[in-house]
Amino acid sequence: MTRTLRIVTGIVLFVFVAMHLLNMSVGLVSLEALDQARPYFMLPWRNPVGFIVLAGSMLIHAALGLVAIYWRNTLQMTRYDLIQTVSALLVIPLLASHVLGVTLAANMMSFEPTYQRTLTLFWVQSPADGLRQVLVVGVVWIHACIGLFTWMRLNTWWPKVALVAYPLAVIIPVSALLGFVEAGNQVIEMSANATAYSTPVSSEVAAEQAAIFELYNTVKWSVISTYLIIVAAVLIARKIRLRAANTGMLTLSYLTGDTIRTEGGVSLLEAAELHDLPHASMCKGRGRCGTCRVRIMSSSDELPRPSQIEQQTLERFESPDNVRLACQLAPTAGKIELERLLPPDAGLDALVPPSKKRVPDLGSAIEPAT
C-alpha cells in the first residue's frame, strides 16, 4: 500500500516536473515561444482537479518520506539512499519560495506569473533566486530519477524502455537548463536596453504590492520553518523509538571469509555496502526485487520475523525458511553466519523466478565501488 502510494504520487510529481522542464526548454527557441507554450504544458495542472492531485501528491509523498525516515534504524546509509534522503529533505525549503511566489501571484495579485516576469526575477532582480532555482532543478531531478529508475528497473518492460529512458533523463533537464540560460540572456539584454521596462506604478499599487510581498515572505518563512520543525520532530521521535529498542553489536560472517562487525539495527544489505562488500540489490533495498537474498546458516539470537513485503517476495522465489532478504532483515544484535545467494553483478534475469523464462540482461543496478 505505502509502496504503491509512494510510486503513484512520485509519478504524478515526476510528470509535472518533466512537463515544466520541457516547457522551460522551449526557451532555447525564444522568450515569446516560452510563454506561448506555457498554457499547453500547464493545462492538466491549472484546473482544480489537476491542482488538487498535484498538491495532494506532494503532501503525501513528503509525508511518506518522513515516515520512512522515522522507521530507519540507522542514519548510516548507502550512497543512493543518502542522495535520496538528502535531496528529498532539501526540496521543500528550496522550492517553497518559487511555488508560493507563483501561486500567490496568480491567485492574489491577478498577476500572471509569465516566464518573462519570473525570469526577470531570476536573472536580473534577484540572481540568488536564480541560483537556487538551478539547484532545485538538479535536486528534484536527481531524486525523481533515482526513485523512478529503481522502480522501473524491476519491470519486464524495462530493457525496451531503458534505451529511451536513460537519454531522456539527461536530455530533459539539460535542455531545460540551457533554455533557462538562453531565455535568461534575452531577459538580461532586454532589461539592460530598456530601463523603463517596468512601467511606473502608482503609490497605491506599490503599497499593495509591498503588502503582498510582506505576506508572501511571512508565508514562505513560516512554511519553511514549519517544515524544519516537522523534520526535527521526526528525527527526535526516531531517536526515542531507537532508544526503546536497544541495540548491541552485530557480527556477520560470510561464507566467503569476510567478516563484518557493526552496530545493530542496520539491515544486512546496508551493513555489507557500508563495509564495501559487494552485494546484489536491484531495487536498492526496497524489498521488491529479491536479488539480495541471503541464506542464514546460523544465528546466535532470534531473528525478527519477515515482514509482509519480505514474505511476499520470498514466496515468489519459493525460498526455503532460512533464506531472507538482506535489505529487510535488520537484526539488533548477535552473531550470524550467512551466504549471499546471488553474485553482485546479478542482472535482470535474477528477478525472474526459476519457473519463468529468461529476460536479456541490460545493465546492473548497483554502482561499482572503486
Place this chain on the structure above:
Amino acid sequence: MSWFVRLSCLFAACLICFGFGSQYVGAQSLPQIKTVEQTADVIGPPSPNDVKELIRLLDDKRIKNWLEKGAQNSEESELTDSSAIGDGLKAQLSAALDRTRQRARLLQGAWQHISDVPAHLAREWGKAIKPGGTVRSMTYVLIFLFIGGGLEWLYKQYTNNRLLRLQLINPGSLSGRVRAALSRALLIFGGLAVFTIGSIGGFLSFDWNPFVEELVLILLLLVLVLRTIATLSMFVLAPRVRELRLAPFENQLAKQFHRTLIITLSIMAISLAVSDIFAELAEEGNQQSEIQAAAFSVSILAGLVCLTVALLAIWRIAGLLMIVSDPSDEDGHAASNQRVFNWRLYLSVLATLTFVLWLFAATDVMWTVLILGLLPAVLSLVRGWVNYFFDESENYLLGRNQGHQLVAEQELESEVTEAIEAIEVGEETDTIPELDEHRPFDTVRLVTVRFLRFVLVIISVLTVLAAWATDIFSLAESPTFYGKVISIVVELIVAVLIADLIWTWAKTSIDRRLADYKPPEGPQAPGPEARMATLLPLLRVILLVTLVVMVGLSVLSSAGVNIAPLIAGAGVLGVAIGFGAQSLVKDIVSGIFFLIDDAFRVGEYIELGNLRGVVESMSVRSLRVRHHRGAVHTIPFGELTSLTNYSRDWVIMKMEFRVPFETDIKVVKKLVKRIGAEMLEDPLYKDGFLQPLKSQGVRRMEEFNMVVGVKFMAKPGEQWVIRRDAYQKIVNAFEASGIRLAERNVKVEVISDRELTEDEKQAAIGAAQDSIEQQAGPPHPLADEP
C-alpha cells in the same frame, strides 16, 4: 620492502601536490610580465586599411631586400654578442637581482596596504562585474556542471556493469593486472572526459563578457582539476576494493590516504583558483598599483595556504605510514620509521625553499630546485612501485604453483588411504621439491626500473631547461655558448642513459644465463651450454666496449669534435688487424658455428680427417682432441672441414664367426639368441644395449668355411665391452655345444691307391708347405680401436 613502497607513495602524494601547486604558483608570477604586455594592448589593433597597406608594402621587392639585409645584420650582431659571455652572464645576474629587488618592494607595499586589501578588491570587483553578475556566474557554473554530470551519468549507465565485472574478477597474473588496470582507467577517465566535454561544451556555446568568461572558466577548471585528482587517486588507491589497488595499503589506510590527498589538493586548488581570479581582476583594473598590490597579497596568501597544507599533508601522510609500519620486526620498524622521518624532513625543507624562492620571484631557481629536489623522491617512488608490482605478481605465480602442489598432494593422500602400496609413493612425493630460486621477472624488473628512470630524468632535464629558457630548442640550435652546453649536456645524458638501458638489459640476461648454467657433475658430458658459458662473458665485454666507444663518439661529435678521422683511423687499423688476424677470426667464427651446429661436445669420440680421439677441451680458437693412445691433437676450428662424431645416439657393432660348412645354423642362431637374452639380463650390459645381440645367419661363403654374422646396437662408448664379452660367451657356447670354429687347413691330396707310409706323408706335407705359407700371406694391420 613494504616501508619502501609506503615511502614511495608518500612522495607520489607530495609530487602531485607540488606539481599541481607549482603550476599555479608559476602562473602567479606571471602578472608582472603581463602588465608589460598590457601597455602594448592599450595602443589598440590596427585598422583594416593599415593592414592592407602593410600587406602591399610587404609584397614590394625593395622592402623585402631591405628586411632581409636587416635580418642578416642582426644575426651578425648576435654573433658578436655571444662572444661576450661574461657580459651576458653579468647582465642576466643583475636582471635577476633587479627582479628580486622589485619583488621585495612589492612585498613591502603589499604588507603596508594589507588592511585596505578587501576594500580595494571589493571596489574593483564591483567595477568589473555588473550587480548580480557574481551570483549569475555561479548559476552558469552550476548549470554547466549539471550538464557535464548528466552526460557522465548517462555514460555510467552503459559502462557500470563492465566496471563492476572488472572489479569482481581477480586478475592475478602481471599481464592480467595491467590489462584490468588499463581497462579500468579507460572506463573511469572516459567518464571524466564525458563530464569535461559536457561542461566545457555547454560553456562554449554561449557568448560571455570577458571577465565573467574568465571567472566561469576558472571555476569550471577548478572543478575539473579536483575531479581529475579525485579520479586519479581513486584509480591508484581504490579505497574500497582491495583487489584493484595499485598501492600496498590496507583498506583503512587507503581510505585515509585518499581522504588526506583529496582534502589537501582541494584546499590548494581552491586557494590558487581564488588567487588566480584576483590576478585576473588586477589585470582588468588598469594598472592601478593598489589593485596590483592587493592581488599580490591575495596570491601570497594563497601561496602560504598551499605551503601550510602541503606541509600538513606531508606530516600527516608520514604519520600514517609510521603507524602502519610492520611491528613484527623491531629493527626494520625503527629503520623504516627513520627513513620516513628523513624523507618528511627533506620534503618539508624542499616545500619551504620552493615557497621562499617563489616569493622572491626567482622562478628559474625555484623550478630547478623543485625539479631536482623531487627527482630522487620520484625515482625511489617509481623503483618501489615497480618492485611492489613485480613482487605481487611473483608471489601470485609462486602461490599458484604451491596451490597446484597442494592439490596434487591431497589427491595423493586420498589414494594412499585406499591402497597400502601407494604409501611409499606418497612419502616420496611428500617431500616438498625445491622451489625455483629464480624470480621470473628479474630482467624485466631491472629494465623497467631503468627505463622509467631514463624517462623521468629526461623529462626533468627538459623541464628545468624549459624553466630557464623560453624555447630551449631554438637555444640549443643557436651557436651561443649556452646553446652548445645545453645540447652537449642533453646529448650526453641521453646517450649515457640509452647505453645504460641496453647494458642493464644485456648484462642481466647474460648473467642470468650464466647463473642458470650448472657445470655437469661426474662423467656426464657437458652440453652446448658449456661453450655458451665461455662465450657469454666475452660477448659481455665486447658489448661494454662497443657501448662505451659509441657513447664517447656521440658525445665528441655533439661537442663539435670531428670524429670522421677517428672513425677512419679506427677503420684503417681495423683493416690492418683484420688482414693479420684473418685466420684467427676465421677460427673464432667457425668455432661459433660449430657450437651452434652442436657438432661435438667435450668427452665425445670424433674423427677429423685422419685424426681421431676424445674431445678434451675447447678454447675460443681451437679444439683439443686426445687420441686413445695418448697423443693430443690441437686443431683450430678454421681447419675443420668435415667432422665425424662416433658418440652420438647409437652404434651398430658387427661380429663374424667362421664355422665349418657342416655346422648347423639353427643351433648357432639358438645359441646367439640365448646369449643375447642372457646379456640383456646382465646388469653390467643391460643399460648399454639398444637392441640385443642377434644372429644374422650366414653372411658369406669362403673357401673352407662359412661366415656367420652377429650384430647388436648399443649406446656409443658401451660397444667395446659388450663386444668383448659377447665374443667370449659365444665361443664358449660353441665349444660347449660342439661347434668348432673353422681353422685354416691345407688338404694335401695324394692320388694313389695304396696307403702311404709316414715318410711319404711327411714328404707330401713338405711339398705343400710353400702353398700354406703363401696363402696365409702377411698379417693385415689391426683396425684402429681404443
